[in-house]
Amino acid sequence: MADTALRVSAASSADKRSGLQKLMQRKSTIAFLMTLPLIVLIFTLVAYPAGYALYLAMLNKAMTKFVWFKNFDFLFSRDTFWMVVWQSCLFAISAVVFKAFIGFVVAHLVNNIPGKKQRKWRGMLLVPWVIPAAMSTLSWLWLFDSSYSAFNWLLEPLGIGPIPWLGETGWARFCVILVNVWIGAPFFMIMYLAALKSVPEQLHEAAEIDGASWWQRIWYINLPMMRNIIAITALFSTILTFANFDIVRVLTRGDPLNTTHLFATWAFRLGIESGDIPLGAAVSLFMVPILAVGATIILRDINKRGSEV
Numbered sequence: 001m002a003d004t005a006l007r008v009s010a011a012s013s014a015d016k017r018s019g020l021q022k023l024m025q026r027k028s029t030i031a032f033l034m035t036l037p038l039i040v041l042i043f044t045l046v047a048y049p050a051g052y053a054l055y056l057a058m059l060n061k062a063m064t065k066f067v068w069f070k071n072f073d074f075l076f077s078r079d080t081f082w083m084v085v086w087q088s089c090l091f092a093i094s095a096v097v098f099k100a101f102i103g104f105v106v107a108h109l110v111n112n113i114p115g116k117k118q119r120k121w122r123g124m125l126l127v128p129w130v131i132p133a134a135m136s137t138l139s140w141l142w143l144f145d146s147s148y149s150a151f152n153w154l155l156e157p158l159g160i161g162p163i164p165w166l167g168e169t170g171w172a173r174f175c176v177i178l179v180n181v182w183i184g185a186p187f188f189m190i191m192y193l194a195a196l197k198s199v200p201e202q203l204h205e206a207a208e209i210d211g212a213s214w215w216q217r218i219w220y221i222n223l224p225m226m227r228n229i230i231a232i233t234a235l236f237s238t239i240l241t242f243a244n245f246d247i248v249r250v251l252t253r254g255d256p257l258n259t260t261h262l263f264a265t266w267a268f269r270l271g272i273e274s275g276d277i278p279l280g281a282a283v284s285l286f287m288v289p290i291l292a293v294g295a296t297i298i299l300r301d302i303n304k305r306g307s308e309v
Helices: 002-025 027-057 070-076 079-111 115-125 133-144 150-158 169-197 201-209 214-242 246-251 263-273 277-285 287-308
Strands: none
Touching: 027 277, 070 277, 079 115, 079 169, 079 214, 079 263, 079 287, 115 169, 133 150, 133 169, 133 246, 169 214, 169 246, 201 214, 214 287, 246 263, 263 277, 277 287
16 A cells, blocks of 8 residues: 555656646746746836826825825816827827838938948937937027027028927927937837848849839838838837927926926926826826827737738
8 A cells, every 4th residue: 555655646746747847848938937037027117106106196285195086087177188188199199100201211211222331321320319318409409499599590591580499389399299200210210221121132123023113112012021010119119209208398398388298297297396296196197098009009900910921
């Protein structure tokens, strides 16, 4: 009986070891274990601050008691909040569209430059993206300044101006979008250029033999093969653009009359400058559902194309 029990226990332990070995041989298990440190890091740096922001958003201004969703109700009743929603969406969508278009065009132009010259152009075109945004925005602030604007000085001989670049709502919004496009377009360019390098040259040669024009080769070869990179880059840039702070803060501070505020800058205005931290936290939380909807749409489109392939 004792020998039988020993054999049974040995067999069960051997089965457990073989089961563990099979589990460790699975690619999904190995992938999970390799990404586990990153998951912990994301939870620490993202999930905890998000939960703490939700906790703050449910407090009163003195942060002494819970008022639950009254801060959100208060925001819904303010016209400024809906203006910030409109401005944030306008800013993010228009800036990303222009950055994607400019990056796509410049990437194709740079891709046609041969050899060492291409490396030089890549380095020069990346400068606006490499320079800290706050520093380069200070230079743009001088160019737009109402008293000694360099742009108005150049336009004066043509009989144009002076233009109130940062003093009128339409022009101020244009300036904020322009600076964001100038800073972010090189990122799109380098991502699209990397995608172009992966397009087989044989496809272009075959299309050229069939009589396809330059535009047709871009539309029917490059664009379909770059769609996933375009979507992922647009998603990443939308998140960063929507949550932008430094450009608006340095260039306009949300003025004139709060018409250039984004969620981040208005949350700073309410929470830090006005001393209402719970209300500022409530404003910042509104970025989450909007970005979640956009990310879901883009990622679903990527997964759909992947399943079709």
